[in-house]
Amino acid sequence: MTNETPRPNRSGKPRFQGDHKPRGEQGAKPQFRGGNAKPTTNHRRHREEPEEKFIRRAIPDIDTPFTRMGIDARVAVNLPPMGIEAPSPIQEKSIPGIVAGRDLLGLAQTGTGKTAAFGLPMLTRLLNIGRKPEPKTCRALILAPTRELATQIAENIDAYAAGTAIRQFRVVGGASINVQTMRMERGVDVLIATPGRLIDLIERGAVDLSQTKYLVLDEADQMLDIGFIHALRRIAKMLPRDRQTLLFSATMPKLMEELAESYLSDPLKVAVNPPGQAAAKIDQGVHFVTQGDKATLLAEYLGKHRDELAIVFGRTKHGCEKLSKLLEKWGFKVASIHGNKSQGQRERALSGFRAGETKVLVATDVAARGIDIPEVAHIYNYDLPNVPENYVHRIGRTARAGRDGRAIAFCAPAEIGELRAIEKAMKSQIPVVGGEVPFEASKIRERGGPAGRPGNNNAQGARKRPARRPSRAPKSVQRD
Ligand code: AMP
Numbered sequence: 274m275t276n277e278t279p280r281p282n283r284s285g286k287p288r289f290q291g292d293h294k295p296r297g298e299q300g301a302k303p304q305f306r307g308g309n310a311k312p313t314t315n316h317r318r319h320r321e322e323p324e325e326k327f328i329r330r331a332i333p334d335i336d337t338p339f340t341r342m343g344i345d346a347r348v349a350v351n352l353p354p355m356g357i358e359a360p361s362p363i364q365e366k367s368i369p370g371i372v373a374g375r376d377l378l379g380l381a382q383t384g385t386g387k388t389a390a391f392g393l394p395m396l397t398r399l400l401n402i403g404r405k406p407e408p409k410t411c412r413a414l415i416l417a418p419t420r421e422l423a424t425q426i427a428e429n430i431d432a433y434a435a436g437t438a439i440r441q442f443r444v445v446g447g448a449s450i451n452v453q454t455m456r457m458e459r460g461v462d463v464l465i466a467t468p469g470r471l472i473d474l475i476e477r478g479a480v481d482l483s484q485t486k487y488l489v490l491d492e493a494d495q496m497l498d499i500g501f502i503h504a505l506r507r508i509a510k511m512l513p514r515d516r517q518t519l520l521f522s523a524t525m526p527k528l529m530e531e532l533a534e535s536y537l538s539d540p541l542k543v544a545v546n547p548p549g550q551a552a553a554k555i556d557q558g559v560h561f562v563t564q565g566d567k568a569t570l571l572a573e574y575l576g577k578h579r580d581e582l583a584i585v586f587g588r589t590k591h592g593c594e595k596l597s598k599l600l601e602k603w604g605f606k607v608a609s610i611h612g613n614k615s616q617g618q619r620e621r622a623l624s625g626f627r628a629g630e631t632k633v634l635v636a637t638d639v640a641a642r643g644i645d646i647p648e649v650a651h652i653y654n655y656d657l658p659n660v661p662e663n664y665v666h667r668i669g670r671t672a673r674a675g676r677d678g679r680a681i682a683f684c685a686p687a688e689i690g691e692l693r694a695i696e697k698a699m700k701s702q703i704p705v706v707g708g709e710v711p712f713e714a715s716k717i718r719e720r721g722g723p724a725g726r727p728g729n730n731n732a733q734g735a736r737k738r739p740a741r742r743p744s745r746a747p748k749s750v751q752r753d
Contacts, residue, residue: 410483654682
C-alpha cells in the first residue's frame with residue numbers, strides 16, 4: 274500500500290495568496306462525521322482534498338486545550354473534527370513533558386489516546402524543523418508490533434497532520450520491500466515500522482537511522498512477546514544518542530524494564546491504567562466449559578447479540594480458521610485474521626468488520642493487537658491466552674471510546690492454570706457466569722474469597738472432580 278500523499282510545494286512562496294484562509298476559518302473543512310455521529314477511526318477522508326495538498330497553511334490563530342499544552346496550532350486545528358476536544362488523561366499527563374523534550378515511559382493501552390499523546394508533540398517538533406529529510410533518513414521513527422497497529426498509527430498521523438507538509442510512510446512485512454526501498458530514497462518525516470521489516474530495510478542499505486531524533490516504541494510489551502527483542506537491541510545501537518524516546522506499554526514485565534533502561538534517559542513516568550489491570554467499564558465473566566462444547570457455547574452467546582460486533586480470540590492460526598469456517602456454516606457473518614492471512618486479506622477482513630458487514634472476527638493475539646473499533650461490544654476468549662497479560666490486551670478491544678463492553682472467557686478444565694495466572698496478573702477474580710466450576714478452580718476461589726456473582730447457582734454450587742492437569746508445557750507465544 275502506498276500510504277503517503279504527494280509532498281506539497283516547498284518552493285517558498287508566500288503561504289497565503291488569493292482567498293486561502295487559515296484552516297480554522299475555512300468553510301468546507303474535511304469532516305469525519307456528520308452531525309452528531311460518533312467519531313470514527315477511518316481518517317482517510319482527509320486525503321480527499323487534492324487541491325489542498327499543495328497549500329501550506331498559515332498558523333491558525335486558535336486557543337485550545339492542546340495549544341495551551343504547547344501543541345502547534347496547525348495540528349491542534351485538526352482535532353475537533355475528529356471528536357478530540359479535550360485531552361484524555363494520558364495526553365494531559367504526558368504531552369507537556371514530551372513537548373519539553375523529556376523521554377517518557379507510558380503505561381497505557383490502546384484506546385486511551387496514546388497515539389495522539391506521542392503523535393501531537395512529535396508533529397509539533399517536526400513542524401518546527403522546516404527542512405526536507407535527507408535521502409534514506411527519517412526524522413521520527415515509530416515502532417509497532419504488528420502491521421495492523423502500524424496502519425492504525427499511520428491513519429492517525431495522517432489525520433493529525435492534515436494540511437501540513439509532514440508525511441509519514443509505513444513499512445511493514447507483507448508489502449513489497451522494493452517499493453519501500455524506492456520510497457525511502459527520498460527520506461521521510463515519520464517512518465512507521467514493524468521491527469522485522471525495518472531491520473530488513475536497514476540491511477539492504479535502504480534506511481539510515483542516523484538522523485532520527487524522535488523515537489516511539491508503541492505496545493513495547495507486545496514487541497517483546499513476539500520475539501522482537503533482538504531487533505530492538507540492534508535498532509537501539511543505530512540511533513543517535515541525542516534523541517527523544519517515548520516508550521508505551523500496557524504491562525511492565527521484567528524484560529521491559531531492561532528495555533526501558535537501555536532506551537530511555539531519565540524518563541517521565543506516566544500510567545493511566547495500573548499495569549495489568551483491565552479498564553473498569555468491561556463487564557467480565559468466565560464460563561467453565563469442556564473444550565469440545567466451546568463452539569456450541571460460543572454460537573449461543575453470539576446468537577444472542579447477532580447485530581453487535583464481537584471478537585473471538587483463539588490460540589492458533591489453524592484453530593481460528595477452523596472455528597471461523599464452522600461459524601460461517603452456522604450462519605454467522607464471520608471473518609478471521611491471523612498470521613497465515615496475507616496483508617490484503619487482513620485489511621479486507623478488518624475493513625469489513627469495521628463497516629459492520631461482518632459481525633464476528635476470529636483472531637489470534639498477534640493479529641488482533643491494536644484493533645481500535647469503538648463498536649466492538651463483545652470479546653470471547655475462546656482459548657485462554659498463555660501469556661496472562663494478553664488477556665488484558667484482548668478484552669481492551671471492547672469498552673472503547675467511553676462505551677461499555679463485555680468479555681467472556683471460556684475456560685476448559687485444562688485451562689485452569691491459565692485462568693489462575695490471569696487472575697493473579699489482574700489481582701482480581703473474574704466472576705463466574707456459567708458452567709460448572711471445576712474442583713481445582715473452586716478451591717482456588719475459596720482461598721481467594723467468593724468468586725461467582727451473587728445468585729449464580731452454578732458458580733457457587735456444583736463442583737466436579739479435577740480434570741487431569743495438562744502435562745504439556747505451555748506453548749510459547751505464537752509468532753505471526
Ligand atoms: P489510541 O489509544 O491512540 O488508539 O486512541 C483511541 C481512540 O481515541 C482513537 O480513535 C482516537 O482518535 C481517540 N482519541 C484520542 N484522543 C482523544 C481525546 N482526547 N478525546 C476523544 N477521543 C480521543
